[in-house]
Amino acid sequence: MMTAETIEKVYRLSDDRLTPMMGAVLAYYAYRAYYMDGRCVWPSLATVASACFCDEKTVRRALARLCELGYMQVNPDQSWNARNPETGQWVRRGYRSKVYDVLVENFENLADEGDTERARERAECRHRGSGEGHDVGEHQTGQNVHPDEKPMIPTVFQTGQNVRSGK
Template sequence: MSGPAEQWAWQLQDERLSLSEKFVLVYLARRAYYDDGCGAWPSVNTIAAHCHCTRRSVLRALKRLQELGYLREGDQELAARNPRSHEPIPRGHRSKVWDVVMKGAQTEPEDIRSRRDRRRQGRSSETQYSRTIAEQGVRAG
């Protein structure tokens, strides 16, 4: 969850936004994986439930927020694995990943490729650590 992105969304004053659009933007900013507002992937049904509106209202809000430049499609690879089990999620069952575009904020969005590379390096170091622990366990036993 991203505190800075959520704070930015609450403080945003744009008279073109309806209440449902504002709530959807705030909710996506809150669910963003990164502090710059990038990487939120709740389902449309989840957004509707938390914003107390219909699924159709959420879809309209998402479209409008894209048109106004407050939202864009993010790195879809983020939704490719279950965050708890790390099992792959089939393409037809993934939520769309959104990036909240924080206009005028001091936090600039980081390049998606550099994030992806860091995530992959982190996974490989975790795998290496797991292998080392497993080898030590085998040697000790």
């Protein structure tokens, strides 16, 4: 399996040619790689499509484009998929998945960690405040409150209808 450092490189990859679906497919292949450097990964197209919430044709197109861009390649040793990893049974040639390599060494356009942190903070600020005059220190209530913030919850005054008498 991939290390957290390697999967982080996939998430920090900054390339305008990549679509969100291509990024999801690349991340899934990186996650499922046999070696820590991204080599030898062979999930079925149906498995990838299910994990990425898309169609198998979309996965095929994403794989073709990722190979074209140099982020993935077909592994020259296709014997990795000769046995079913769960059962150990031989898999007939026509039923084998193609083995790919994620080429992490070709990830040239990586955003700096600090840049991604600043971008996340700006996005959070935009998400919290809408419009002019929003104070960054101002707290909001509701579903758009960041989990690290302590929202100011207005107190509900009790009316005589729901108040228990204190005996």
